[in-house]
Amino acid sequence: MDKYLWLIPALPLGGFLILALAGKQLSRSSVAIVGAGSICLSALVTFVVGGAFLAGMPANAVYTQTLWTWFEVGAFSAKITLSLDVLSLLFIFVITFIGALIHIYSTAFMEADRDYARFFASMNLFVFSMLVLVLADNLLLMYLGWEGVGLCSYLLIGFWYEQQANGNAARKAFTVTRIGDAAMAIGLFMVFQQAGTLVMSDIGANASTIWQPNSTVVTVTALLLLAGGLGKSAQLPLQTWLPDAMAGPSPVSALIHAATMVTAGVYLVARMHAIFALSETARLVIAVIGAATLLLAGLTALTQYDIKRVLAYSTISQIGYMFLALGVGAWTAAIFHFMVHAFFKALLFLAAGTIIESLHHEHNMFKMGGLKDKMPVVFWTFLAGALSLAAVPLISAGFYSKDQILWYSWTANGGSPVLWMVALSGALITAAYTTRMMILTFWGEAHTPVGHLPGRRITMPLIVLAVFSIFAGFVELPHNFGHFTLFSDLLHPVLPETVMRAEIPSEWLFQLLAALATLGGVFLGYHYYYQQPARLESLRRNAMLASLHRFWFLGWGFDALYDRLLVKPFIFISKINKSDVTDRLYTGIAAATGEMYKLLSRTQSGSLRWYIMGLVVGAILILGIQIML
Amino acid sequence: MKTTVSAEVVVLLAGLLFALGIVGVIIRKNIIFMLLSVEIMLNASGLAFVAAGSRWGQPDGQVMFVFILAMAAAEVSIGLALILQIYHQHKSLDIDNLKEMNG
Amino acid sequence: MEIAFYIAGTVALVATLMVITRHNPVHALLYLNVSLLAHAMLFYLLGASFAALLEIIIYAGAIMVLFIFVVMLLNLGKETAEQERKWLKPKVWMGPTVLAAVLFAEFLALVLSSGQDVYSPAVVSPRELAVALYHEYLIGVELAAMLLMAAVVGAAHIGRHKKLVLHRFLQEEKEKEEEKHEEAVL
Numbered sequence: 001m002d003k004y005l006w007l008i009p010a011l012p013l014g015g016f017l018i019l020a021l022a023g024k025q026l027s028r029s030s031v032a033i034v035g036a037g038s039i040c041l042s043a044l045v046t047f048v049v050g051g052a053f054l055a056g057m058p059a060n061a062v063y064t065q066t067l068w069t070w071f072e073v074g075a076f077s078a079k080i081t082l083s084l085d086v087l088s089l090l091f092i093f094v095i096t097f098i099g100a101l102i103h104i105y106s107t108a109f110m111e112a113d114r115d116y117a118r119f120f121a122s123m124n125l126f127v128f129s130m131l132v133l134v135l136a137d138n139l140l141l142m143y144l145g146w147e148g149v150g151l152c153s154y155l156l157i158g159f160w161y162e163q164q165a166n167g168n169a170a171r172k173a174f175t176v177t178r179i180g181d182a183a184m185a186i187g188l189f190m191v192f193q194q195a196g197t198l199v200m201s202d203i204g205a206n207a208s209t210i211w212q213p214n215s216t217v218v219t220v221t222a223l224l225l226l227a228g229g230l231g232k233s234a235q236l237p238l239q240t241w242l243p244d245a246m247a248g249p250s251p252v253s254a255l256i257h258a259a260t261m262v263t264a265g266v267y268l269v270a271r272m273h274a275i276f277a278l279s280e281t282a283r284l285v286i287a288v289i290g291a292a293t294l295l296l297a298g299l300t301a302l303t304q305y306d307i308k309r310v311l312a313y314s315t316i317s318q319i320g321y322m323f324l325a326l327g328v329g330a331w332t333a334a335i336f337h338f339m340v341h342a343f344f345k346a347l348l349f350l351a352a353g354t355i356i357e358s359l360h361h362e363h364n365m366f367k368m369g370g371l372k373d374k375m376p377v378v379f380w381t382f383l384a385g386a387l388s389l390a391a392v393p394l395i396s397a398g399f400y401s402k403d404q405i406l407w408y409s410w411t412a413n414g415g416s417p418v419l420w421m422v423a424l425s426g427a428l429i430t431a432a433y434t435t436r437m438m439i440l441t442f443w444g445e446a447h448t449p450v451g452h453l454p455g456r457r458i459t460m461p462l463i464v465l466a467v468f469s470i471f472a473g474f475v476e477l478p479h480n481f482g483h484f485t486l487f488s489d490l491l492h493p494v495l496p497e498t499v500m501r502a503e504i505p506s507e508w509l510f511q512l513l514a515a516l517a518t519l520g521g522v523f524l525g526y527h528y529y530y531q532q533p534a535r536l537e538s539l540r541r542n543a544m545l546a547s548l549h550r551f552w553f554l555g556w557g558f559d560a561l562y563d564r565l566l567v568k569p570f571i572f573i574s575k576i577n578k579s580d581v582t583d584r585l586y587t588g589i590a591a592a593t594g595e596m597y598k599l600l601s602r603t604q605s606g607s608l609r610w611y612i613m614g615l616v617v618g619a620i621l622i623l624g625i626q627i628m629l
Numbered sequence: 630m631k632t633t634v635s636a637e638v639v640v641l642l643a644g645l646l647f648a649l650g651i652v653g654v655i656i657r658k659n660i661i662f663m664l665l666s667v668e669i670m671l672n673a674s675g676l677a678f679v680a681a682g683s684r685w686g687q688p689d690g691q692v693m694f695v696f697i698l699a700m701a702a703a704e705v706s707i708g709l710a711l712i713l714q715i716y717h718q719h720k721s722l723d724i725d726n727l728k729e730m731n732g
Numbered sequence: 733m734e735i736a737f738y739i740a741g742t743v744a745l746v747a748t749l750m751v752i753t754r755h756n757p758v759h760a761l762l763y764l765n766v767s768l769l770a771h772a773m774l775f776y777l778l779g780a781s782f783a784a785l786l787e788i789i790i791y792a793g794a795i796m797v798l799f800i801f802v803v804m805l806l807n808l809g810k811e812t813a814e815q816e817r818k819w820l821k822p823k824v825w826m827g828p829t830v831l832a833a834v835l836f837a838e839f840l841a842l843v844l845s846s847g848q849d850v851y852s853p854a855v856v857s858p859r860e861l862a863v864a865l866y867h868e869y870l871i872g873v874e875l876a877a878m879l880l881m882a883a884v885v886g887a888a889h890i891g892r893h894k895k896l897v898l899h900r901f902l903q904e905e906k907e908k909e910e911e912k913h914e915e916a917v918l
Contacts, residue, residue: 606731608663608724612654616831623838632734634778636849642741642774644839646748648832653752655828658819659812661757661803665764668795669748672771675787683778683853688864691783691856692872695865698790699876703883705795709802710891716806717893 002063004049005082008092009131011042016124023117035120036103039127043096050089054490061085061493062201064137076192083137083201087494090335091134091267094342098259099127101461105350106251108457109357119159123255126152130260134267139188139198142268146184146232149261150177156256157248166247173241180231180238184268187224191275194221200271207274214280222275222282229265233319235293240558242316246308250353253308258315258345263338266319269326270335270495276326277496283414287327291409291422294320296556298429302436303553306363307352310437313555314389315345317426321405324423328415330408331495332488337401340472344388344398347465351382354458355441359448365437370446377459379442384466386438388473390431390522393515397473402427404478406514407507413499424517431521439529478507639680646673660715660722664708671701737777744770755816757808761799768792779853782861 015038023031053063063084070078084092103123110119129148136142151174158170188198194217195203195210203210211218229235234242234257245257256262269276269286276282294317301313318341325334355371355378356363372379388398406427410420476487528536539545551557603614650673653666675697682690712722719726747767754760768791775784865873898906 601732604731606728608727609655609658613831616651616655616835620831620835620838623835623842627838627841632737632777632852633850634734634737634853636851637843637846638741639774639778640843641840642744644836644843646744648836648839649745649748649752651835652825652828652832655831656752656820656824659757659816661799661806661808662752662760662816665760665799666752668764669751669767672768672791675783676771676774679775679780679783680778682856683780684849684851686854686856688856688861691780691861692864692869694780694783695786695861696869696872696876698786699880702790702795703879705798706883706887707890709798710887712802713805713891722806722808722812 002049002053002058002065002084004045005063005065005084005135006067007045008042008049008096009082009128009135011038011045012124012128012131014038016121016128019117019121019124023121026117028111028116031117031120032107035117035124036100036107038124039096039103040100042127042131043100046092046096049084050093053084053089070140076197078138078140078198080141081137081199082135084135085494086491087267087270087335088134090339090491091263092131094339095127095130095134095260098342098346098465099255101464102251102255102259102346102350105254105458105461106249108455109251109353110249115159119156119249122152122155122159123251126156126256126261130264133264137199137201139191139200139203142200142271143185143188146181146228146264149256149264150174150181150232153177153245153256153261156252157245159248159252169241169244169247173245176238176241177231180228183224183231184228187221187228190217190221190224203272204274207278211275211278213278218275219279219281222272222279223285225268225272225275226265226282226286229268230289231265233262233265233323234316235265235320235323236289236296237558239293239297239316240555240562243309243312243555246306246312250308250349250356253312254346254349254353257312258349259342262315262319263322263342266322266326266334266338269323270331273326273331273495277329280414283327283329285327287324287409287414287419290320290323290325290327291419291426292320293317294324294426295422295429298426298433299552300555301433302429303549305366307355307365307368307437307441308349308363310365310433311345311348311352314348314430314433317430318345318389321402321423321426324409324419325405328408328412328419328498330405330412330498332491332498333401333404333408335491335495336476336487337405340388340397340401340469343465343472344385344469347381347385347462347469348389350458350465351378351385351462354378354454354462355382358451358453360451362448365440367447368441369444369448370442371450372442374446374450375453377462378454381459381462381466382442383438384469386434388469390434391427391514391518392431392522393511393518395470397469397471399515399518400473400476400478403511403514404476407478407510408498410510411500411504413501415501424513427514428517428521428524431518432525435522435525436529439525443530478511634683636680636684640677643673643677643680646670646676658723658725660712660724663724664705664712668701668705671697737774740770740773740777743767744774753820755813755820757803757812758800761796761803765792765796768796777853779855781855782858 015034018034019026019031026034049063065082067080067082070080072078103120106119106123110116113119126149129145129152131145133142133145133149136145154170154174157173158167160166161170191203192198195206197203211221227238231238242257242262246253248256276286297313297317297320301310301317304310304313318337322334322337322341325331325337355368355375358375359368362368384396387396390396391398391402393399406420406423409415409423410417476485540549554560647670650666650668650670653669654663657663657666675694678690678693678697680690682688682693715727716722744767747763747770750763751760751767754763768787772784772787772792775781775787
């Protein structure tokens with residue numbers, strides 16, 4: 001079965017090529033069939049190959065398929081090799097399955113758009129790049145996919161390019177992630193210099209012999225690689241692009257900025273866990289960044305009024321959880337949360353998109369309301385997603401994954417009580433803003449009339465994702481529930497066990513506290529937004545709280561900070577160099593040639609006597625040289 | 630008649646005549662005089678060739694002279710035809726009128 | 733018989749000097765003819781009698797006559813002499829004379845740097861010349877023949893009197909010019 005591995009990325013690539021080259025000529029339904037069909041077929045192949053893989057686990061738990069050699073320079077040869085192990089299987093399952101659902105949704109969502117073919121071409125290219133990213137067996141090929149997803153993110157955020165703001169958002173996303181990518185490239189150079197190879201399995205196997213544990217070299221390498229992940233996953237300090245990226249269509253937000261691209265950082269860290277395991281500093285940095293991000297983004301989400309921005313900050317926050325888990329060494333917990341998050345976040349974004357469409361592009365939650373009865377399917381599916389996001393105990397998948405992370409944030413060898421406190425507060429805040437979002441959107445009186453209701457192609461994916469949001473958590477029950485560890489057993493060949501501390505407090509206590517945090521958050525949201533909204537007014541009048549609210553609303557001032565620190569000096573320097581000094585060197589050569597031409601062309605005066613003079617003088621000179629030599 | 634001739638003197642004479650021809654070409658503005666001076670130069674080089682042939686007792690010098698003669702004849706005929714056309718077009722034989730191929 | 737040699741040389745020099753300084757074209761041509769005759773004398777004294785003959789017959793006898801014909805055709809007489817007088821002021825002579833002098837000085841230096849070379853010129857008969865021409869230099873002869881043919885054809889074509897035919901756009905300009913010219917005259 002492994003010889004069909006190449007089909008999984010090749011089908012979306014084929015879809016992209018067809019749509020990019022001939023998209024304008026095809027009819028809408030053909031574009032839809034090619035665009036969505038390629039991903040659906042890819043998902044099908046994934047199921048078949050994955051099923052065969054899991055059923056008959058090969059020797060070292062990995063399928064490889066070398067397609068061709070990209071290039072060879074000296075002793076280094078870069079091959080296009082796809083390798084499938086459980087980690088990548090999980091990722092491609094998420095990518096193709098959720099991707100297929102989102103593509104089917106988009107065939108109806110983008111129906112009225114003029115650039116139908118371009119949309120699907122970009123989406124297919126994105127899925128291709130993401131698949132290459134996770135199926136790559138060497139870091140160079142992964143970097144190819146990395147850059148590809150960055151490009152497609154730019155193309156899709158700025159899809160409606162005729163509005164300036166969308167183009168600005170796309171550029172911002174590209175530039176900020178580029179910073180991370182540049183750091184990651186340097187990290188790759190360092191890895192190659194130390195290890196002599198870029199094949200990930202070789203690096204992982206030999207990591208302890210190549211690098212000294214906790215040496216500067218391995219820490220720097222790990223931090224550089226991490227920087228790439230921070231950029232793509234929108235963590236501190238490179239998180240400013242994700243909220244603005246909501247300028248793109250909702251399916252784009254669902255696919256790229258919820259389920260797949262932003263988790264590329266998580267994939268990178270999990271894949272190169274051998275390097276990160278060698279550096280305590282790097283792991284601490286990851287955990288601290290994860291914790292700080294989740295708190296920061298959570299508080300910001302609490303203040304936003306645009307429903308998509310709430311979801312964007314929520315994504316940043318949830319990925320913070322994943323990074324926290326990676327930092328403390330809870331590798332499988334992070335991947336578990338990734339999988340569950342992909343389902344419910346994609347669902348939430350798709351549902352939000354439907355709501356916005358039906359309410360004639362109304363993004364402001366405060367102007368929504370009363371949709372519970374008007375759009376029932378959307379309401380129930382959104383509810384399922386929201387339950388998972390808030391990690392409501394026992395009934396949602398989110399509970400199981402988030403609870404695991406909370407557990408490990410104290411008990412793992414890299415964890416600490418501080419991290420646990422932060423994560424717990426984050427859980428409370430998450431539940432609070434989720435409830436706020438639900439209440440403002442679906443309850444209360446309807447401030448905006450509902451337009452047309454969504455059709456089958458939109459509601460079917462929502463329902464499927466809702467089912468997964470609830471039931472996907474049951475693959476991994478906590479230790480004290482029955483020790484059903486299907487998920488971590490699956491990942492066992494790839495990711496190591498979490499190293500625990502010596503003394504572990506009782507797991508029941510932690511679960512109780514986590515449940516209490518969630519329910520407390522739900523209650524807070526319910527109280528302030530449903531029961532007694534008047535109390536909100538009195539809070540608003542408090543000057544200090546109002547300025548705090550404003551500070552959180554602006555994303556903790558990061559945009560302003562970067563503007564002052566980076567953007568303004570850059571513009572200043574560009575203004576100084578407006579005439580482009582370095583270009584003068586080249587235009588100077590051209591100008592000098594022009595001057596020489598003018599000078600020399602004067603010697604061609606057309607006067608015969610002038611030429612004869614020249615001949616005579618020349619003869620004199622030559623004879624003079626003859627005499628001298 | 631046994632005369633002794635020193636080779637340098639003849640060649641120097643040829644050089645002097647050549648130099649005079651150059652002076653004539655540079656100084657004169659009238660095309661006919663310039664062509665005349667070119668003839669002087671050609672003749673001077675012919676003298677040099679014949680002198681060289683005579684020095685070594687070989688006919689090669691004279692052969693060269695014959696060729697120079699043929700060439701001079703051809704050149705003069707075409708040159709004079711051109712001069713006729715120039716006079717016809719510009720109504721003057723001043724060479725400074727023919728300055729259009731410049732820049 | 734060296735004295736004949738020096739006399740011929742002097743005559744050639746003086747005649748050439750006169751050629752380049754005369755104002756009247758016909759005078760210049762006649763002086764050039766004298767110079768060519770002196771050359772012929774020099775050739776004879778160097779033993780190249782056939783070259784002397786050729787010089788007289790072809791150079792002095794044909795080429796110069798061609799020149800004289802053209803001068804006659806163009807009717808260059810008094811006005812040309814006047815013009816030359818105007819053009820040939822003494823200060824015009826300075827630069828070229830200096831240059832030619834420098835050139836001759838270099839030439840002198842080069843020739844005198846090799847040793848003295850005195851010899852007795854032997855007569856090279858026309859027979860030897862002919863043999864050399866038609867054996868070793870046969871190709872040269874053929875090429876010279878082609879050159880002469882090209883010259884004949886070229887001269888015949890260039891020398892033709894063609895009526896100047898202007899393009900019809902330029903016709904109007906020419907008419908305007910002629911009108912202006914007539915008005916100016918009137």
